[in-house]
Amino acid sequence: MPKLGMEPIRRAALVKATIDEIGAVGNLDVTVSNIAKRAGMSSALAHHYFGGKDQIFLAAMRHTLAIYAAEVRAALKGAKGHNARLEAVIRAGFTSTNFQPEVIAAWLNFYVLAQTSAEAHHLLRIYQERLRSNLLHDLRPLIGANAEGAAARLAGLIDGLYLRQGLARTQAKHSDATSQVLTLLHIELGGRPQ
Amino acid sequence: MPKLGMEPIRRAALVKATIDEIGAVGNLDVTVSNIAKRAGMSSALAHHYFGGKDQIFLAAMRHTLAIYAAEVRAALKGAKGHNARLEAVIRAGFTSTNFQPEVIAAWLNFYVLAQTSAEAHHLLRIYQERLRSNLLHDLRPLIGANAEGAAARLAGLIDGLYLRQGLARTQAKHSDATSQVLTLLHIELGGRPQ
Amino acid sequence: MPKLGMEPIRRAALVKATIDEIGAVGNLDVTVSNIAKRAGMSSALAHHYFGGKDQIFLAAMRHTLAIYAAEVRAALKGAKGHNARLEAVIRAGFTSTNFQPEVIAAWLNFYVLAQTSAEAHHLLRIYQERLRSNLLHDLRPLIGANAEGAAARLAGLIDGLYLRQGLARTQAKHSDATSQVLTLLHIELGGRPQ
Amino acid sequence: MPKLGMEPIRRAALVKATIDEIGAVGNLDVTVSNIAKRAGMSSALAHHYFGGKDQIFLAAMRHTLAIYAAEVRAALKGAKGHNARLEAVIRAGFTSTNFQPEVIAAWLNFYVLAQTSAEAHHLLRIYQERLRSNLLHDLRPLIGANAEGAAARLAGLIDGLYLRQGLARTQAKHSDATSQVLTLLHIELGGRPQ
DNA sequence: AATGAATGAGGATTCATTCAT
DNA sequence: GATGAATGAATCCTCATTCAT
Numbered sequence: 001m002p003k004l005g006m007e008p009i010r011r012a013a014l015v016k017a018t019i020d021e022i023g024a025v026g027n028l029d030v031t032v033s034n035i036a037k038r039a040g041m042s043s044a045l046a047h048h049y050f051g052g053k054d055q056i057f058l059a060a061m062r063h064t065l066a067i068y069a070a071e072v073r074a075a076l077k078g079a080k081g082h083n084a085r086l087e088a089v090i091r092a093g094f095t096s097t098n099f100q101p102e103v104i105a106a107w108l109n110f111y112v113l114a115q116t117s118a119e120a121h122h123l124l125r126i127y128q129e130r131l132r133s134n135l136l137h138d139l140r141p142l143i144g145a146n147a148e149g150a151a152a153r154l155a156g157l158i159d160g161l162y163l164r165q166g167l168a169r170t171q172a173k174h175s176d177a178t179s180q181v182l183t184l185l186h187i188e189l190g191g192r193p194q
Numbered sequence: 195m196p197k198l199g200m201e202p203i204r205r206a207a208l209v210k211a212t213i214d215e216i217g218a219v220g221n222l223d224v225t226v227s228n229i230a231k232r233a234g235m236s237s238a239l240a241h242h243y244f245g246g247k248d249q250i251f252l253a254a255m256r257h258t259l260a261i262y263a264a265e266v267r268a269a270l271k272g273a274k275g276h277n278a279r280l281e282a283v284i285r286a287g288f289t290s291t292n293f294q295p296e297v298i299a300a301w302l303n304f305y306v307l308a309q310t311s312a313e314a315h316h317l318l319r320i321y322q323e324r325l326r327s328n329l330l331h332d333l334r335p336l337i338g339a340n341a342e343g344a345a346a347r348l349a350g351l352i353d354g355l356y357l358r359q360g361l362a363r364t365q366a367k368h369s370d371a372t373s374q375v376l377t378l379l380h381i382e383l384g385g386r387p388q
Numbered sequence: 389m390p391k392l393g394m395e396p397i398r399r400a401a402l403v404k405a406t407i408d409e410i411g412a413v414g415n416l417d418v419t420v421s422n423i424a425k426r427a428g429m430s431s432a433l434a435h436h437y438f439g440g441k442d443q444i445f446l447a448a449m450r451h452t453l454a455i456y457a458a459e460v461r462a463a464l465k466g467a468k469g470h471n472a473r474l475e476a477v478i479r480a481g482f483t484s485t486n487f488q489p490e491v492i493a494a495w496l497n498f499y500v501l502a503q504t505s506a507e508a509h510h511l512l513r514i515y516q517e518r519l520r521s522n523l524l525h526d527l528r529p530l531i532g533a534n535a536e537g538a539a540a541r542l543a544g545l546i547d548g549l550y551l552r553q554g555l556a557r558t559q560a561k562h563s564d565a566t567s568q569v570l571t572l573l574h575i576e577l578g579g580r581p582q
Numbered sequence: 583m584p585k586l587g588m589e590p591i592r593r594a595a596l597v598k599a600t601i602d603e604i605g606a607v608g609n610l611d612v613t614v615s616n617i618a619k620r621a622g623m624s625s626a627l628a629h630h631y632f633g634g635k636d637q638i639f640l641a642a643m644r645h646t647l648a649i650y651a652a653e654v655r656a657a658l659k660g661a662k663g664h665n666a667r668l669e670a671v672i673r674a675g676f677t678s679t680n681f682q683p684e685v686i687a688a689w690l691n692f693y694v695l696a697q698t699s700a701e702a703h704h705l706l707r708i709y710q711e712r713l714r715s716n717l718l719h720d721l722r723p724l725i726g727a728n729a730e731g732a733a734a735r736l737a738g739l740i741d742g743l744y745l746r747q748g749l750a751r752t753q754a755k756h757s758d759a760t761s762q763v764l765t766l767l768h769i770e771l772g773g774r775p776q
Numbered sequence: 777a778a779t780g781a782a783t784g785a786g787g788a789t790t791c792a793t794t795c796a797t
Numbered sequence: 798g799a800t801g802a803a804t805g806a807a808t809c810c811t812c813a814t815t816c817a818t
Contacts, residue, residue, distance in 0.1 A: 002818065003781055012780090026309030027222070031808060042783050047810060050196060056266055107311060112306055114361060115220030115299060124361055153378055160354025167308060167318055184347055200798070226792060237798045241793065394777065412695030416609070419812060430779045435814065466604055493697060500694055502749060503608030503687060512749055541766055545735060548742025555696060555706055575769055586797080588802065613787060624804045629789060 010049050011059065015038040018060040023102025028109050031055065058119055061110050065127055071095050072134065081128060082138040086185055093158050094178045099165070108166045131155050141191055143159045150188040157184055205253065206241050207233040212254040217296025222303050226250065251311055255304050258297060259321055265289050266328065276332040280379055283328045287352050288372045293359070326350050336383055337362045344382040351375055397438050399447065402425040406448040411490025416497050420444065445508055448497050448508045452491060454516055459483050460522065470526040474573055481546050482566045487553070496554045519543050529579055538576040545572055592631050592642065593623040602643040605684025610691050614638065632767055637768050643692050646685060647709055654716065663719040668767055671716045675740050676760045681747070690748045697728055712736050732770040733742055 017039035021030045029060035032053050036046040050056045097103070112146040132151050139147035161177040212232035215224045230237040244250045269282035291297070308315040326345050333341035354369040355360050405427035409418045422443050424431040438444045463476035485491070503506040520539050527535035549565040591685035599621035603612045614635050616627040632638045657670035679685070699743040714733050743759040 003777095006781060027306050030224075032810085033808075041811085043782055045781080050783080053809070108305055109307075111302060111357060115302075121361065127363070128358070138274050147367060149374065149377060152806080153374055156354035156358060156374065157347060158354065159357050160352065162352035163305060163348060163353050163357050164322070166305060167315065167322070176271045180343065180347055180350065183343060184378075204798095225790085237792080238794085238800055239798080243816080247792065290818095399777095413695050417611075432779055432815080433777080434777080434780095441813065473811075496693060496697075497689060499745060500609050500799085503690075509749065516746070516749070517666065536625060537762065537765060541739060543763055544742035544746060544762065545739045546742065547745050548738035551693060551741050551745050552710070552738060554693060555703065555710070568731065568738065571731060572735055572766075580810080584799070592802090614789085615787075625788080626790080626804055627802075630803080634789065748799095 006136070007049060010039070010041065010045065010170055013041070014046055014049065014056060015060050015063045018056055019064065019106045022060070022101075023105040026105060027088055035183065052189050054117065056124065057113060058117070058123075060106065061113070061120055064106055064110070065123055068093070068098055068127070069130070071098065072130075076134075082142050083189075086135065087136045087182065089131070089138075090158070090181045090185060091153070091178055093131075093162075094181075099177075104166050106163060107162060108114060128155065137190075146188070154181060154184060157181055201243065204235065204239065208240055208243065208250060209254050209257045212250055213296050213300045215293075216254070216303055217299040220299060222251070222307060230284055242364070248311065252311070252317070254300065255307070255314055255317055258304070259317055262287070262321070263294055263324070265292065266324075270328075273303070278330065278338050279332045281376065283325070283332075284348070284352070284375045284379060285372055287325075287356075288375075295370075298356060298360050301356060310381065322349065325352070326387060332380075340360075340382070348375060348378060348382065351378055395437065398427070398429065398433065398487055401429070402437065402444060403448050403451045406444055407452065407490050407494050409487075410448070411493045414493060416445070416501060442505065445501060446505070446511070448494065449501070449508055450520075452494055452498070453511055456481070456486055456515070459486065459517070461502075464522075470530050471577075472524065473526045474535045475506055475570065477519070477526075477564055478542070478546070478573060479566055481550075482517075482569075491552050492550060495550060516543065519546070527576075534576070541576065542572060544567060545569055583714055587632060592621070592623065592627065594717050595623070596628055596631065596638060597642050598732070599646045600638055600648065601684050601688045604688040606693055608687060608694060610639065636699065639695060640677070640705070642688065643705055644694070644697070647705055649682055650675070651712070655679065656714075658716075667772075668717065668722045669711070669764065669773070671720075672736070672740070672767060673760055673761045675713075675744075676746075676763075681759075686744060686748050689744060710737065715738070721770075728770070736763060736766060736770065739764055739766055 014035060017035050018030070021038055022028065025155050031043075033043040034047050035056065036043040038045070046056065050059060072089055072092040075092040076085055079085045079088040092098075104145050108122060110124060114124045115121075132155055135151040135154055136147055143150060158181055161180060165177060208229060210225070211229045215229050215232055216222065225237075226240055227237040229250065230240040235241070240250065244253060266283055266286040269286040270279055273279045273282040286292075304318060305316060308318045326349055329348055330341055333344050337344060352375055355374060359371060370374040392436075402423060405423045406418070408417065409423050409426055418430075421431045422436055423444065424434040427434070434444065439446060460477055460480040463480040464473055467473045467476040480560055492567055498508060502512045504511075523539040523542055524535055529536050530532060531538060549568060553565060596617060600612070600616050603617050603620055604610065613625075615625040615630055617638065618625040621628070627639065630643060632661040652672055657674040658667055661667045661670040674680075692702060692706060696706045697703075714737055717733040718729055718737055721732050725732060740763055743762060747759060
């Protein structure tokens with residue numbers, strides 16, 4: 001067998017390497033060569049499988065978003081009731097998987113990429129819309145007309161804490177970020193600030 | 195006859211051009227040549243005045259931060275009372291000056307720059323700390339022990355809304371962003387969500 | 389089951405594809421991959437059968453020259469008398485088969501190839517020599533000492549018209565080219581220009 | 583040692599180097615690096631002055647065509663009478679300047695370039711049209727209705743002999759080529775072949 | 777017989793930066 | 798003060814070619 005079926009393996013390795021490399025370098029000025037090296041192959045092969053640097057970035061982005069989406073879905077599966085579901089959605093965003101330095105760095109850079117790449121822009125929009133709709137779905141039964149605003153604030157705070165975490169070079173205390181958002185959820189639902 | 199006092203003029207022109215160029219391109223992959231062209235001079239002169247690309251970026255960043263700081267200071271000057279001061283701080287961040295597309299794009303890119311440049315990192319930290327301390331200063335008398343958390347949430351939301359605005363290519367409705375934060379302030383102070 | 393006798397079929401397909409590809413691209417910057425794709429096989433197989441790009445080009449060249457030679461031979465077979473034979477040789481060069489855009493493009497590129505490839509140079513020489521000798525063979529009995537010059541001019545004109553046809557992107561009016569050469573033949577044989 | 587007004591000097595050096603390099607390599611697979619090296623500068627500078635490889639080629643082509651045109655013009659200036667003018671036009675094409683190996687190689691490659699580059703195509707068309715019109719201008723008064731055909735044949739023969747000279751690696755006997763065309767002129771004008 | 781996998785080599789192009797004037 | 802000139806160092810991408818299966 002002529003070493004068949006390498007494509008998915010190679011692609012996965014490249015996607016992983018891309019995120020790691022972006023995390024290591026801190027921006028999108030990563031070279032295809034270095035990504036490929038990190039993934040254990042030649043840059044030519046990376047081009048062969050992805051067609052170009054842009055495609056590699058987009059694949060990495062899709063992967064990151066997919067992981068996030070999967071975590072949310074998994075979290076929702078075990079949650080009963082609106083409150084539990086809202087909590088689950090929030091916690092999913094700050095999972096240790098999602099809150100690794102490389103991933104945070106990648107997220108930030110995807111926002112930059114979205115300034116130039118229509119596709120990246122689109123992907124980010126989808127993420128935002130999904131987050132908003134997830135929150136709205138369970139906020140509405142609880143607080144009705146206030147749900148819209150609450151969802152916007154919760155989503156905004158989640159993104160803002162992510163952004164800020166990119167700056168804090170400390171080993172991410174995701175518990176902090178999580179609890180801030182959960183607190184906001186609490187008070188949005190009518191509880192006292194704490 | 196050598197023109198006297200050109201330096202500050204040239205530097206200002208370059209700083210302005212840098213922000214505009216970053217806004218136009220959407221990321222930090224702007225060339226010194228293009229910045230210089232935009233500022234009406236040769237790239238060699240840009241190097242002469244700033245020493246290098248990094249310094250140009252940092253100067254642009256300092257400028258943006260300085261503008262922001264000035265707007266906050268001015269807003270605080272006319273504000274009486276804790277509530278008014280908190281509102282002023284919040285509103286200052288979403289001034290039309292600060293909320294121009296180029297400026298938003300620049301902010302985002304400064305976060306990226308802070309991943310690699312210690313100086314940029316430092317500047318962003320100062321901004322964050324100042325925002326936090328401004329909020330804290332007037333929150334503490336009002337809500338005491340809850341002030342810390344409230345400040346973190348308000349600051350996080352401000353940054354998050356900024357980030358999100360970078361994506362929305364619509365002509366910035368800064369009123370929306372402002373009112374979201376003001377609403378959060380309101381409920382953090384014990385009001386009912388609205 | 390290994391297919392038997394595939395070799396000649398594959399080789400023929402590649403030769404055909406090469407000429408078409410050169411015609412489509414317009415120069416020798418064609419890739420083995422594209423040629424192979426056009427021929428319905430992998431580039432590895434193309435290498436397997438020909439050993440390398442150079443060999444593929446040479447095979448395509450030999451094929452083109454062979455076709456030409458065959459057409460001349462066929463035309464001569466039905467021609468009686470010196471005049472008829474000369475006409476036949478001339479007409480054979482402008483057959484619709486030989487005068488297809490791809491073929492003309494290929495010819496031009498073979499001249500370029502002959503600048504670097506000794507073998508290509510050799511093949512082109514053979515073609516030229518054969519044309520010259522064909523013309524000479526029937527000119528000599530008719531015009532004696534003038535035959536050498538007349539042959540050189542006729543051959544030169546044939547090649548020149550070919551070259552020019554490469555430029556004219558119009559659907560080849562081979563009749564024009566043919567009649568120009570036939571007219572030259574006429575006057576070389578002592579007729580009045582017309 | 584940067585001086586002012588280097589541009590025309592550099593451009594001229596690059597054009598010259600391009601023709602020489604094409605002559606040396608035998609085709610258009612020349613590298614900008616090698617052209618630049620031959621011209622005594624870095625490839626970056628070559629790009630700076632021309633913008634890209636294509637532009638370099640076109641400049642070389644324009645230069646070659648301009649030289650040719652100048653030689654024709656000069657030759658015509660000293661020629662009195664239709665016969666003399668026709669001879670002058672013909673001889674000009676085979677001047678030692680135009681008939682250097684590099685120049686012949688360049689011509690051939692320009693024909694190839696014209697298959698892909700609209701601009702190159704255009705330039706070659708202009709050359710052909712000018713040659714045709716030059717010939718026609720002096721043929722018409724002499725042979726009237728036959729002028730069109732004669733011009734086509736003369737132009738075709740000139741190009742064909744050029745093409746053939748590209749193959750003959752012998753130090754160009756331009757006298758031969760010239761005399762062939764002059765003989766054709768002679769017989770087109772009603773003389774006996776010789 | 778046939779091909780997917782893989783790569784080394786090379787080339788066009790860009791750009792920050794330096795320097796002499 | 799100001800700039801044209803100049804380049805070295807990258808970087809993306811392509812492609813002929815090889816090899817294991």
